[in-house]
Amino acid sequence: MIEAAMIWNEPNNKSHWDPAIDPDWSKFAAMTTLACQAIRAENATLPRVLGGMSPIDPTFVQNLAGRGVLDHLDALAVHGFPLDWNLWPLAEWPQKIAEIQAVTTLPIWVSEVGVSTFGAEEVQEWGLRRTADLLKGKAPRIHWYSLYDLPREWEATTRHKEAEGSSYYRHFAMGILRQDGTPKLAAKVFADCTPDMGLCQWFHYEDHRLDDAVEWMKRLGVTYIRTGLSWADSFRPDANRWFDRLMNALEPFNTTVTFCFTPEHLGIEPHHTSAPREPELFAEFCASMVRRYVGAGATPAIPTIAPTRAAAA
Known part of the structure; x- marks a missing residue:
């Protein structure tokens, strides 16, 4: 079942929202407010979550609060990858959450956290254990990113691609399963972390991994996940058929759906990171997905x- 609607993904990261078009996030704030209002009109109880911040930035939260955006949200989310991309130590996770808690009363989710196997699988194995120790009991939702490695034939969603050097190639090694579906060392560790931890797995249009992913998540004891419904994909042929297949497959899990990615023909610039020319159209997309997959009933x-397992014991 769908347990929450998330608005965008890493809005303060230039790989997902173009700062040249919207340097003060005023366009993002207006779009988010419209989307939240549209979701609430379709379902009065479905939680609305701000897409995970990356970097984790209290001033970004204060900016949106000053524009009234937080009045329409039920939770905020953060993303962090200190062993791969962020310039802060892994041990600072509790501090990073506290920095956001200091500027809002909304609950804080960790909707993406992960460690790549770019250098060694043992790094991910240790990093998963340590991350679980640091975050359990600190956030209502902890989504580990991700189940699968990104296939080498695909592109990572980032603006500068190979110009980023090794940072770019780490995108392809974030899974606890390899591209071919075989488990890495961290897979067994992750099974010990569920159900306290969930997964974030993005599925591409007509993703060939979907059915196997569902079986793996059940095997690992996953109870909640996060994925995306792409506004850009909604203009593909038979988009609703794919969305239906995806949502039906994920029905056994408590699923947070992330609404994001601007269709090129609707952006101020022709790119998925662009602010839309008409933010009302994004709000309409969000409303249509809630209408289709949640309806007006209670959620x-x-x-x-x-409580963590240790606390419950």
């Missing part, structure tokens, strides 16, 4: 922090 309240 779960915003998830709260559950």
Whole structure:
């Protein structure tokens, strides 16, 4: 079932929102407010979550609060990859969450956290254990990124691609499963972390991994996940057929759907990171997806922090 709607992905990251078009996030704030209002009109209880910040930035939250955006949200989310991309130590995770808690009363989710196997699988194995120790009990939702490695034949969603050097290639090694579906060392560790931790897995249009992913998630004890419904993909042929297949396959899990990615023909610039020319059209997309997959019926309240296994024992 769908447990929450997330608005965009890493809006303060130039790989997902173009700062040249919207340097003060005023366009993003207006779009997000419209989307939240449209979602609320379709379903009065579905939690609305701000797409994960990357970097984790209290001033970004204060900017949106000053524009009234937080009045329409039920939670905020953060992303962090300190062993691969961020310029802060892994041990600072609790501090990073506290920095955002200091500027808002909304719950803080960790909707992407992960470690690549770019250098060694043992790094990911240790990093997963340490991350779980640091974050359990600190956030209502912790989505590990990701289940699968990104196939080498695909491109990573980032603006500068190979110009980023090794940083770009780390995108392809974030899974606890390899591209061919075989498990890495961290897969067994992850099974020990569920159900406290969930997964973030982005599925591409007509993704060949979907059915196997569902079986793996069940095997690993996953109860909640995060994925995306792409506004840009909604203009592909038979888009709703693919969306239906995806949502039906994920029905066994508590699923957060992320609405994001501007269709090129609707952006101020022809790119998925662009602010849309008409933000009302993004709001209409969000409303249509909620109407199609949630409806107006009651849904779960915003998830709260559950006791960890250790605390429950």
